[in-house]
Amino acid sequence: MxxxxxxxxxxxxxxxxxxxxxxxxxxASPEFTVDVMPVISKAGCNLGTCHGNLNGKGGLKLSLRGQDPEFDYHSLVVSARGRRVNLAAPEQSLILQKATGNVAHRGGIRIDTGSDAYALLIRWIADGASAPSPEAIKLTQLRVTPTEAIVVEPDDQVRVHVEALFSDGSLRDVTDTACYELSNLNAEVDAHGVVSRLKYGETTLIVRYLHLQLPVSIAFTEKRQDFVWDDPDSFNEIDDHVFAKLKRLRINPSPLCDDSTFVRRAYLDAIGRLPLAAESREFVADPDPDKRDQLIDSLLARPEFADYWALKWADVLRAEEKVLDTQGVQVFHEWIRDGLASGRPIDQFVRELVTGTGSTFNDPAANYYRANRDPSTRGETTARLFLGTRLQCAKCHNHPFDRWTQDDYYEWSSLFSQLDYEIGENKRQDGLDKNEFAGDQTVMVSKQKEVRNPTTNEVAPPKFLGGDILPDEAKGDRLSALADWLTSPENELFVQSQANFIWYQLMGLGIVDPIDDFRLTNPPSNPELMQFVSHELVRGGFDVRHLVATIMKSRAYQLSAEPNESNVNDQTCYSRAYVRRLPAEVLLDMQGDVLGASAGFLGYPDGTRAVEIPGVLSKQARKKPLGSGDRFLKTFGKPDRIMACDCERSNETTLKQVFALIGEGLNERITAPENRLATLAESSMTDVEVVQELYWSALSRPPNASEESASLGVISASSGNRRVAIEDIAWALLNAKEFLFRR
CATH class of the missing domain: 1.20.5 (Single alpha-helices involved in coiled-coils or other helix-helix interfaces)
Structure with missing residues (x-):
């Protein structure tokens, strides 16, 4: 016993x-959400180019970047009759056979058989391939060090360290299991978070682990052993922030541009036209040390300021004839221009747009919704224009690069669901074009079907983007509640995106760039500068002119485009002016001003300036030939205004543009019998005075000695036909890079 x-x-x-x-x-068994999902992400299996594609790859579909662990578990373990996982012989599981290259796999070898990742997957399958557990710990915070780095030659690498904090208080080193991506080709990154320089400049490393991601700003700079900071004077606080960054990066800014360059730049940026020869001469000769500030103030008070900046807003607000009708375009453009002329603050301007209802012929702001016909388009457009946010990706799945979920997308769209249209007779010219509408429409608030989330098929409650759900008492007037929230000075995205839009128009590069892509993984190139210009916009009562003047009066705006040894590779820090081709409308008007002969536009009277045209193309174009001005604008990148994005305008150079500059149109205006060139040829001015006048008119400066000598040689070789010689000189000036580009 x-x-x-x-x-x-x-x-x-x-x-x-x-x-x-x-x-x-x-x-101790691996948990699917916390342990297995990082391995799948690290292997790249759930990227958009692989199984994270909308349609999957090779019969296997995973959620993009692991946004839905439940879905991924079902795809890997349950679907396809469970053939992808072998519980009896884990190493024979198809997901491992494919990933290690033992079975043909178009994605190649993704996991090494001797790696920790392989061992973890084997153990997970051997332990029963458990599903995501509701009790599993959650990732609450991602910590990355350093958060920014300046790597000075001879160093050419920086390694980040990544830690994950979970809901149970545990902290894991996930440096080797986090995912890394770079924003450009200035560097490369390996699987262990080591970023290596490929060329000098700035880049942003995006660190992603499970559902969280963080940016790390990295700058690779030359040693410049003999570097001495020039310590330039700041004109205002903009310069303080620009120069502070330049000093850290061991970059000296270029010197101030000369007066001829400045007067030309200021006129073109503020009012979209060249200074007259007399205006340039007077400015350059003026000894007053405050003359630049005085010029800026005078330009912002001119009516052409409203003309030019209305063009910028008409582009992104889609003022075009096919959808809005010719009369709708006219009244919408006039409303935009009048607001700028009268100094309507941006917050009020946006408020009137997002609450705009009524007749599109009598209530101009209603044309905003006439061009955006459904809740999704209205939501995407409003977010893009007034919050600097691209939401399109979240329509089908959670945004891969931003915090916005699919729920956010439809809840935001729901704010715009209660709109309808009263449509009269459509007298469109093309019966096959469903986008064309001729006639008035009335935009009205009307009880419509609520927006449903396609994933859940449930009604999406109206909710501000990144904010609260709309209170029940406000649901009867959603647009007014939206306007209150959207245009609030406390709405950081609204304020920053509007300040950034103005900065971009003047500096040629947004502090956040692209300007409609504010997100955590696309941070401002200079956060302190972004904060200042945003606060300055609010401090100035959302007045466009106030912020334009502040920017133009900074030293950073007035720097020369000529690089120095330290800033020759700078593309983002505003250490010099960035040369860019002028917009099509401005370029065409400049030609007209120099020649005293404007181009013709179909449907508009003679003498109309290109920047004053309300829309894109007259509907008469279907029955009558285009004017030379219309063809020029199309060739040089005037947008069709199909997209609510400044990116639709093209400033690229093409071969077709060359033919536009040497062919009909320009030549017709150069040889017009009563243009300005004829007046100069017949005047009593000496040849030297004529050459001087042409240079001051076209380039806002006098010719240098060699230019003057060459021009006089052309005239002397013309056998007494001064008019022909002047035409040749004018043609050369209008085709010069200095004329075509803003510098």
Missing amino acids: KSRFIVLMLVASSLVVSGWCCRAVRA
Whole structure:
């Protein structure tokens, strides 16, 4: 009996120990969401180019970047009759055979058989390939060090360290399991978070682990052993922030541009036209040290300011004839221009747009919704224009690069669901073009079907983007509630995106760039500068002119485009002016001003300036030939205004543009019998005075000695036909890079 008792005790003890061991193993078994998903992401299996594609790849579809662990578990373990996982022989599981290259896989080898990742997957399958557990710990915070780095030659690498904090308080080193992406080709990054320089400049490293991601700003700079900071004077606080960054990067800014360059730049940026020869001469000769500030103030008070900046807003607000009708375009453009002329603050301007209802012929702001016909388009457009946010990706799945979820997308769209249209007779010219509408429409608030989330098929409650759900008492007037929230000075995205839009128009590069892509993983190139210009916009009462003047009066705006040894590679820090081709409308008007002969536009009277045209193309174009001005604008990148994005305008150079500059149109205006060139040829001015006048008119400066000598040589070789010689000189000036580009 005693021996039996001992045996029973030993057996019981072994069972208890065995049971305890099983529980310990189970406790230590990999959890799908926390442990397995990082391995799948690190291998790149759930990227958009692989199984994270909208349609999957090779019969397997995963959620993009692991946004839906439940879906991914079902795809890997349950679907395809469970053939992808072999619980009896884990190493024979198809997901491992494919990933290690033992079975043909178009994605190649993604996991090495000797790696920790492989061992973890084997253990997970051997332990039963458990599903995501509701009790599993959650990732609450991602910590990355350093958060920014300046790497000075001879160093050419920086390694980031990544830690993940979970809901149970545990902290894991996930440096080797996090995912890394770079914003440009200035550097490369390996699987362990080591970023190596490929060329000098700035880049942003995006660190992603599970559902969280953080940016790390990295700048690779030359040693410049003999570098000495020039310590230039700041004109205002903009310069303080620009120069502080330049000093950290061991970059000296270029010197101030000369007066001829400045007067030309200021006129073109503020009012979209060249200064007259007399205006340029007077400015350059003026000894007053405050003349630049005085010029800026005078330009912002001119009516052409409203003309030019209305063009910028008409582009992104889609003022075009096919959808809005010719009359709708006219009244919409006039409303935009009048607001700028009268100094309507941006917040009020946007408020009137997003609450705009009524007749599109009598209530101009209603044309905003006439061009945006459904809740999704209205939501995407409003977010893009007034919050600097691209939401399109979140329509089908959670945004891969931003915080916005699919729920956010439809809840935001729901704010715009209660709109309808009263449509009269459509007298469109093309019966096959469903986008064309000729005639008035009335935009009205009307009870419509609520927006449903396609994933859940449930009604999406109206909710501000990144904000609160709309209160029940406000649901009867959603647009007014939206306007209150959207245009609030406390709405950081609204304020920053509007300030950034103005900065971009003057500096040629947004502090956040692209200007409609504010997100955590596309941070401002200079956060302190972004904060200042945003606060300055609010401090100035959302007045466009106030912020334009502040920017133009900064030293950063007035720097020369000529690079120095330290800033020759700078593309983002505003250490010099960035040369860019002028917009099509401005370029065409400049030609007209120099020649005294404007181009013709179909449907508009002679003498109309290109920047004053309300829309894109007259509807008469279907029955009558285009004017030379219309063809020029199309060739040089005037947008069709199909998209609510400044990116639709093209400032690229093309071969077709060359033919536009040497062919009909320009030549017709150069040889017009009563243009300005004829007046100069017939005047009593000396040849030197004529050449001087042409240079001051076209380039806002006098010719240098060699230019003057060459021009006089053209005139002397003309056999007494001064008019022909002047035409040749004018043609050369209008085709010069200095004329075509803003510098």
